[in-house]
Amino acid sequence: MTDVFERRAAISGIGQSRVGRRLGRDAMDLTLDACLEAIADAGLDRRDIDGVATYPGGWFGPRGFSGPGIPELQDALRLKLSWYAGGPEQPGQLGSVIEAIAAVACGLANHVLCFRTVWESTAQCGGGRAGMGTPGGGGGGKGFRASGIMEWTLPYGAASAAVWVALFAQRHMHEYGTTREQLAQVALNARRNAGLNPKAIYREPLTLDDYFAARMISTPFCLYDCDVPVDGSTAVVVSRTDRARDLRRPPLRVEAVGSALRGRPSWDQFDDLTTMAMRDAGAMLWQRTDLRPADVDVAELYDGFSFLAMAWLEALGFCGKGESGPFVAGGTRIALAGELPLNTHGGQLSAGRLHGYGFLHEACVQLWGDGGERQVRGDPRVAVAAAGGGPLGGCLLLVRD
Amino acid sequence: MTERNAHFWKGGEQGELRLLRCKACRHWIHPPAPICPECLARDVAPETVSGRARVATFTVNHQPWIPGFDPPYLVAIVELVEQPGLRLTTNLVNCALDEARIDMPVRVTFEERDDVWIPLFEPERSEGGKRARGLDEVEPDSEGA
Numbered sequence: 031m032t033d034v035f036e037r038r039a040a041i042s043g044i045g046q047s048r049v050g051r052r053l054g055r056d057a058m059d060l061t062l063d064a065c066l067e068a069i070a071d072a073g074l075d076r077r078d079i080d081g082v083a084t085y086p087g088g089w090f091g092p093r094g095f096s097g098p099g100i101p102e103l104q105d106a107l108r109l110k111l112s113w114y115a116g117g118p119e120q121p122g123q124l125g126s127v128i129e130a131i132a133a134v135a136c137g138l139a140n141h142v143l144c145f146r147t148v149w150e151s152t153a154q155c156g157g158g159r160a161g162m163g164t165p166g167g168g169g170g171g172k173g174f175r176a177s178g179i180m181e182w183t184l185p186y187g188a189a190s191a192a193v194w195v196a197l198f199a200q201r202h203m204h205e206y207g208t209t210r211e212q213l214a215q216v217a218l219n220a221r222r223n224a225g226l227n228p229k230a231i232y233r234e235p236l237t238l239d240d241y242f243a244a245r246m247i248s249t250p251f252c253l254y255d256c257d258v259p260v261d262g263s264t265a266v267v268v269s270r271t272d273r274a275r276d277l278r279r280p281p282l283r284v285e286a287v288g289s290a291l292r293g294r295p296s297w298d299q300f301d302d303l304t305t306m307a308m309r310d311a312g313a314m315l316w317q318r319t320d321l322r323p324a325d326v327d328v329a330e331l332y333d334g335f336s337f338l339a340m341a342w343l344e345a346l347g348f349c350g351k352g353e354s355g356p357f358v359a360g361g362t363r364i365a366l367a368g369e370l371p372l373n374t375h376g377g378q379l380s381a382g383r384l385h386g387y388g389f390l391h392e393a394c395v396q397l398w399g400d401g402g403e404r405q406v407r408g409d410p411r412v413a414v415a416a417a418g419g420g421p422l423g424g425c426l427l428l429v430r431d
Numbered sequence: 432m433t434e435r436n437a438h439f440w441k442g443g444e445q446g447e448l449r450l451l452r453c454k455a456c457r458h459w460i461h462p463p464a465p466i467c468p469e470c471l472a473r474d475v476a477p478e479t480v481s482g483r484a485r486v487a488t489f490t491v492n493h494q495p496w497i498p499g500f501d502p503p504y505l506v507a508i509v510e511l512v513e514q515p516g517l518r519l520t521t522n523l524v525n526c527a528l529d530e531a532r533i534d535m536p537v538r539v540t541f542e543e544r545d546d547v548w549i550p551l552f553e554p555e556r557s558e559g560g561k562r563a564r565g566l567d568e569v570e571p572d573s574e575g576a
Contacts, residue, residue, distance in 0.1 A: 181436070182462060185549050186522045187500030193492055197508055197520075201488035204533045248506070249491040298508050298520045299461075303488055 034318045035135035036128075040281035041428065042141070042269040043072025044394045049229050049262035049382050051151045057097030057263075061147045062106065064263035072267045073278025074141055076107050079267070081139030085126040085146055085386070086118035094153025097263065103145070113138040121289035121311060122332075122418025123386025124426060128287045130268040131426075142268045146387035150259035179297055192256055192335065194297040195419055196248040199337035201303040203250060206352035208340075210250050214241040215358040216336040216372075217254040217379050219365060224376025226366075226404035231258050231382045255336040260382035264391050280430055282397050285412075288315030288425040295421040304352065305341055307423035308416065312345030315414075315425050323347045326427075327410030328396045329370055330389035332417040333377040342416045343372075346425065371396075371406045386417030390426065397430045432547065435463045438477035443541030443548020449477040450517070459514045482539035484509035484552060487518060489531045505531050509552050525553040 045067025047060040069076055088099020100116045103109070113133045120126055123146055130142035176184040188194060202208050218238065224230035236254065244252040274281035288311035293300045300306055316322070323346060331342035340354035348370055349357040358364050364372035375381045375392040382388070393413035395401050416425035432440055442449035451460040453467035454474040466473055489507035505523035510516065523531055524540065537552040 183520050184497070185544070185547075186506055186520055187492060187497055187502075187504055188506045188520055189496035189500075190494070192494065193490055193496075193506050196490040196492075197488045197506065200490055201533065204488070246491070246493040248494060251490075298518055299516070301516060303508065 034286065036131050036284040036287050036318070038135040038271050039131040039268055039284045040271045040274040041266050041284070041390075041394055042274040042277050042279065042281055043068045043070070043074065043267040044391050045069070045071055045265045046229075046384075046391055047263040049231070049260055049384065051231060051258075051260060052155050053149075053261040054152055055149075055261065057147050057149045058102060058106065060149065060261060060263040061097050061103060061145055061265075064147070064265040065103065065107070065143055065145055068143065068265035068267050071278065072141070072269065074267065076109065078141050079107075079109055079143045080112040081130060081133055081142030082109065082111060082114040082116070083126040083130040083133070083142055083144045083268075084116040085120055085123045087116040090118055092153075094148060094150035094259070097147030097149060109143075111139075113142070121291065121307070121424035122422035124390060124415065124417045124424040125289060125422075127266065127268060127390060127426065128289050128424055131284050131287060134268055134270045140270050140273050143265060144268060145263060145265040146385055147263035148259070148383065148385050149261040150383065151261050154259060182298065190248075191297075191419065192251060193248045195335045195337055196251050197298070198303055198306065198341070199250050199335070202337065202341075202352070205304055206355060208352075208355035210242075211238070212355035212359050213250060213255055213336045213340070214238055215361040215364070216333060216339045216377075217241060219358070219361050220333060220373050220377040220379040220381070223366060223374050223404055224380035226402070227375045227381055230376040230380050231260060232376075232380045251335060251337075254379070257334045257378035257383040258380070260384065262382060262384050264384050264387035266387070266390060266394065279398060282394055282428045282430055285321060285427040285429045286315045286318040287427075288312055288416075288423070290314040291421065291423065297420045300421070305345060306419055307421050308342050308345035308418065308425075311416070311418075311423040311425050312342070312347065315427055316347060319427060321412065321427065321429075326370065326412050326414050327408070328374060328393065328406050328413045329372050330374070330393045330396075330413065330415045331372060332386060332389060332419060333373060333379050334383065334385075334419055336379065338419045339373065339377065341419075342425075345423075346414060346416065366404060366406060374401060374404050374406060389417055390415040393426075393428055397428060435465065439463065439550075440547040442477075442479070443543070443550060446541065447479040448482045448539045448550050449479050450511075451475045452478040459511075459517045461517060461519070480511055480513050483555070484511045484519075484537050484539070486523070486531065486533055486535045486537055488533055489523060491528050491531070503528055507531070507537075507552065509537055519550065522551050523553065524551045530554065
């Protein structure tokens with residue numbers, strides 16, 4: 031394998047604020063908790079941080095969708111930065127981490143602090159869940175005009191990613207015979223693992239009967255196919271490999287990244303309605319490494335909706351195209367003791383919608399052996415973290431040498 | 432609404448579904464862009480499609496997201512017969528929730544809402560009220576009415 035830039039970068043530390051429903055805490059406060067913890071976890075001082083990256087930037091999107099931006103964090107910590115970048119137009123939530131990896135690999139910075147903050151639970155308190163991109167609760171009458179993707183979906187009451195992803199899941203079921211029992215396994219597996227994670231939101235056991243008794247959101251999705259909005263912030267430090275070697279923890283080397291988007295950047299115009307941008311990101315990742323899917327010890331795959339984790343399983347080649355249903359059927363293969371432990375912290379479905387960064391955080395926890403009761407046995411050394419749905423998709427392959 | 436998309440949201444006033452089309456290579460373009468993605472010609476203009484499509488996928492939405500949209504209702508992505516991959520997100524109307532099927536032939540209809548006409552789709556029905564013939568019997572290159 032020729033030299034790929036990401037080998038010059040490693041994760042050196044992680045941090046996470048309290049995660050919960052309606053914490054009522056200031057978003058900057060949560061962000062500082064996560065960032066200071068990550069810096070300390072790496073064995074660094076804030077004066078060592080010379081780069082910052084974030085998704086989707088400050089106060090972007092509907093209320094609660096993002097927290098502070100880079101300038102506010104920089105000022106609060108009086109960081110002296112050589113490089114920084116934040117914004118929504120990236121290969122998914124982890125695109126910001128891929129940018130940080132590129133920055134340290136190119137020598138623009140030595141230690142980049144990456145963070146993602148959400149406070150959707152507090153924001154939605156009393157107001158119901160706003161659809162993605164619906165300002166002030168939307169409405170289609172005079173005086174309000176949607177723009178961007180919402181122009182083409184809002185007039186049809188398709189105001190949420192729940193609806194858009196449901197359309198893909200339905201098509202997958204049509205083409206490949208995927209069933210709701212199989213979708214349910216992603217949710218049931220997440221809940222089993224969440225039961226072993228003290229920070230998870232929903233920890234009580236969930237049965238297949240509970241799943242089928244739940245109210246429908248948008249067919250084939252019921253309530254348990256949809257993640258749970260929370261307040262919380264997650265941070266990681268990306269360091270130059272040569273600067274990470276003597277830090278507090280063994281560095282988690284970035285073996286490969288996937289950031290490609292070769293289909294149309296759209297929820298309804300993608301060429302294949304059974305997969306999404308993840309198809310291109312996943313294919314790219316394996317073109318940049320000699321490792322193969324069978325080498326992966328643990329998979330942390332975005333499950334904003336259950337189907338997205340299945341689509342990522344296919345995109346990353348853990349099973350063939352259209353075969354994710356049989357792959358997860360019965361749940362044993364993806365369980366903690368299975369051949370591919372999936373979403374070991376409970377995913378966004380049960381541990382809370384930390385929006386992509388939660389998967390990367392958990393991949394690091396597992397590779398450092400800090401999973402406690404939910405720790406995957408056998409000393410896992412290779413993990414994949416992936417985030418995004420629709421036109422968003424980015425993934426990382428991490429290795430502890 | 433802008434100059435670039437008015438043809439789409441206003442065409443229903445004349446009962447027509449209009450999409451941008453490349454004058455040079457005849458490729459249909461949606462959502463609107465001032466260039467043909469196939470041949471890069473800049474000469475693109477709205478033309479009327481047949482309004483016939485098939486359901487590429489659908490969902491029965493049960494969740495109230497927006498005031499004025501009372502669930503349950505059908506959201507679908509339909510593919511117009513004019514060109515493979517020429518798709519719209521829409522609602523299926525005049526269609527029972529359990530009647531919706533992938534590949535079902537549908538036809539455009541319009542709902543006037545404020546100052547725009549929203550293109551919706553309903554099942555193709557023959558004069559006897561039965562479901563119309565399959566799409567494989569429909570000429571894919573139809574220029575429409």
